[in-house]
Amino acid sequence: MDLIPDARYTESHEWVRWDGDDLVCGITDHAQESLSDVVYVELPDVGDELETGDIWGVVESVKAASDLHMPMGGQITGVNEALEDEPEIVNKDPYGAGWMMRFRPSDPSQYDMLLEGDVYEEFAAQEEG
Numbered sequence: 001m002d003l004i005p006d007a008r009y010t011e012s013h014e015w016v017r018w019d020g021d022d023l024v025c026g027i028t029d030h031a032q033e034s035l036s037d038v039v040y041v042e043l044p045d046v047g048d049e050l051e052t053g054d055i056w057g058v059v060e061s062v063k064a065a066s067d068l069h070m071p072m073g074g075q076i077t078g079v080n081e082a083l084e085d086e087p088e089i090v091n092k093d094p095y096g097a098g099w100m101m102r103f104r105p106s107d108p109s110q111y112d113m114l115l116e117g118d119v120y121e122e123f124a125a126q127e128e129g
Contacts, residue, residue: 001121002029004095008114011123012069015095016114019102022077023111026100027059027068027090030124035061038090043079043101050074050103052110057100059090068100072110078102 003009007017013031016023032038040060050056050070057068079101083089090098105111115123 001033001124002095003117003121005117007095008071008111008116009120010069010071010114012067013124014068014071016071016111018111022102022104023072023074024099024102025071026094026098028120028124029094031059031066032091032094032098035059035063035066036091037062038087041083041087041090041100043081043083044076046076046078048076050076059087070103071114072103072105073107074103074105076101076103 004017007015009015009028013028014025015028016025038059038061042058044056051073052070054070055067056070059066059068080099083100092098
């Protein structure tokens with residue numbers, strides 16, 4: 001499982017990292033591997049205001065569909081429109097070109113409550129059994 005050192009993670013398998021005043025978000029490498037071939041990504045609308053835990057989108061694969069959950073409350077400031085035509089980018093580069101959305105957090109201090117890489121890695125390993 002690949003992780004990126006400057007990101008934080010959620011138990012619902014999203015990653016977030018700072019980019020200026022916004023956070024960029026997507027699904028983890030572990031999540032895309034579990035889902036297998038991603039065939040569709042539903043993204044939120046720019047301007048949506050969401051709370052921690054709210055569903056902001058869906059990722060569908062040949063195996064399953066999974067809801068995407070807000071890691072922190074905030075306003076959506078951008079989405080990766082390239083995923084509409086090429087959802088498989090998520091499988092190829094989940095932490096780069098496969099990012100899904102950007103948001104401006106309403107409480108930036110919530111970032112510190114998200115999982116660091118080593119804790120997420122341990123969580124994902126336990127979840128697999």
